Amino acid sequence: MEYIIEHPDRVWELTRQHIEIVAISVAFAMLIGIPVGIFITRQRWLEAPVIGAAGVLYTVPSLALFAMMIPYTGLGRTTVVIALALYSLLAIVRNTVAGIDGVPPSMVDAARGMGMTGRQRLLMVELPLALPVILAGVRVATVAAVGIATVAAVVGVGGLGRLIFDGMRTLNTDRILAGAIVASVLALTADWGIAWLGNALRRDIGPVRTRR
Amino acid sequence: MRRRAEENPLDFIDYIRDNQDVFLRLLSEHVQLTLLSVLIGIAIALPLAIVASRVEVLARPLTWLAAVGQTIPSLAVLALTLPFLGIGFEPALFALTIRAVLPIFLNAYVGIRSADSAIIDAARGMGTSDAQLLLMVELPLATPVIFAGVQTATVQNIGLATLAAYIGGGGLGDWILQGLAMVDYPVLLAGAVPVAVLAISAEVLLGGLRRIVVPSGLQLNDRRFQTG
Numbered sequence: 462m463e464y465i466i467e468h469p470d471r472v473w474e475l476t477r478q479h480i481e482i483v484a485i486s487v488a489f490a491m492l493i494g495i496p497v498g499i500f501i502t503r504q505r506w507l508e509a510p511v512i513g514a515a516g517v518l519y520t521v522p523s524l525a526l527f528a529m530m531i532p533y534t535g536l537g538r539t540t541v542v543i544a545l546a547l548y549s550l551l552a553i554v555r556n557t558v559a560g561i562d563g564v565p566p567s568m569v570d571a572a573r574g575m576g577m578t579g580r581q582r583l584l585m586v587e588l589p590l591a592l593p594v595i596l597a598g599v600r601v602a603t604v605a606a607v608g609i610a611t612v613a614a615v616v617g618v619g620g621l622g623r624l625i626f627d628g629m630r631t632l633n634t635d636r637i638l639a640g641a642i643v644a645s646v647l648a649l650t651a652d653w654g655i656a657w658l659g660n661a662l663r664r665d666i667g668p669v670r671t672r673r
Numbered sequence: 674m675r676r677r678a679e680e681n682p683l684d685f686i687d688y689i690r691d692n693q694d695v696f697l698r699l700l701s702e703h704v705q706l707t708l709l710s711v712l713i714g715i716a717i718a719l720p721l722a723i724v725a726s727r728v729e730v731l732a733r734p735l736t737w738l739a740a741v742g743q744t745i746p747s748l749a750v751l752a753l754t755l756p757f758l759g760i761g762f763e764p765a766l767f768a769l770t771i772r773a774v775l776p777i778f779l780n781a782y783v784g785i786r787s788a789d790s791a792i793i794d795a796a797r798g799m800g801t802s803d804a805q806l807l808l809m810v811e812l813p814l815a816t817p818v819i820f821a822g823v824q825t826a827t828v829q830n831i832g833l834a835t836l837a838a839y840i841g842g843g844g845l846g847d848w849i850l851q852g853l854a855m856v857d858y859p860v861l862l863a864g865a866v867p868v869a870v871l872a873i874s875a876e877v878l879l880g881g882l883r884r885i886v887v888p889s890g891l892q893l894n895d896r897r898f899q900t901g
Contacts, residue, residue, distance in 0.1 A: 517873055520828055521869045524835045524836055524846060525869045528849045532862070609746075611749065629840065632755070637752045638753070640749070641746070644745075644749055645746065648745065649745075
């Protein structure tokens with residue numbers, strides 16, 4: 462704890478880097494993963510190969526994935542963001558598919574009966590109703606990304622892992638603790654924060670609630 | 674980066690071939706760390722889950738603790754053993770074991786608790802004792818979920834064992850560390866590629882084993898993400 466109190470600027474700088482890396486990666490993963498998930502619900506045969514491939518990627522240990530990418534993408538943010546986005550894809554694609562699958566067919570039928578086009582049904586009925594489930598996927602992905610981003614310090618992008626690795630190298634318990642505590646708090650905050658958002662959404666647009 | 678141009682990406686295979694003895698030692702350390710941590714993890718997590726499923730007061734704090742524990746980055750868990758236990762194989766094994774306990778405990782607890790109450794009533798009606806209920810009804814029904822927890826723990830710990838190199842735990846992470854420090858890509862890949870292969874093989878093998886061991890009526894769709 463002393464380290465955090467004595468070097469608040471340094472800790473804040475690393476925390477900011479950490480949040481940036483995670484946010485950019487998860488944003489990329491959503492940008493790719495949600496459309497892919499929607500596409501899978503339209504082209505069912507794609508489900509097994511896409512989820513299978515994402516699952517294999519998810520299995521590769523982070524340090525190994527970083528190490529395999531470094532010869533091609535170098536030391537730096539590119540490597541880390543690509544790797545983190547790849548890890549996040551599985552949860553986001555999978556939950557997008559599950560979320561849309563979970564929309565009651567009666568609602569989709571009702572929308573069709575009202576004369577909605579396919580695009581309208583997707584944007585105004587299916588996606589809003591699937592949102593809490595998609596968000597649950599984003600939550601899993603974000604918490605995992607906060608953890609993996611600590612390992613990313615070996616690629617030279619800063620973040621809270623820097624404190625942990627420096628602390629391990631110099632046997633400085635204070636630094637290890639500072640990095641570990643702040644990273645854990647960050648992960649827990651992301652976990653609870655997104656869960657809270659999901660609950661708020663569920664209350665707001667819950668599938669059983671009808672609005673007048 | 675200085676070596677990117679003049680080197681063949683497959684040079685790491687030659688490096689492994691030239692250093693076969695070291696490779697086998699690192700691989701065996703890696704596998705030992707993973708297997709031992711998962712086995713000890715099972716030995717701790719299963720009884721704990723059974724106790725938690727029986728003693729209502731303990732269930733909440735234990736599952737909460739396990740869930741929070743899983744949120745803590747694994748690198749942090751590994752690093753925190755260093756100041757208390759020092760460096761080497763045992764401290765690494767300790768950190769990996771903690772990490773293995775969490776998913777196995779959570780899965781086992783959920784698995785035992787989710788046994789259909791009608792089935793439990795039927796078993797009770799047949800006059801089973803508490804021990805019989807646990808051993809002959811609840812645990813067998815929970816097997817697929819417990820197995821999934823073991824699978825998660827194993828794959829995850831193959832990855833964590835890579836990081837164990839940073840606290841002197843050995844394993845293939847040694848070569849990754851060395852490759853990173855010297856910017857030597859063949860060495861880097863000689864560590865990384867086998868680790869990736871090891872993790873994917875474990876996932877596939879355990880997945881296959883799960884399909885064989887678990888009766889078809891109890892199969893899970895996916896073990897990794899709850900979608901609720």
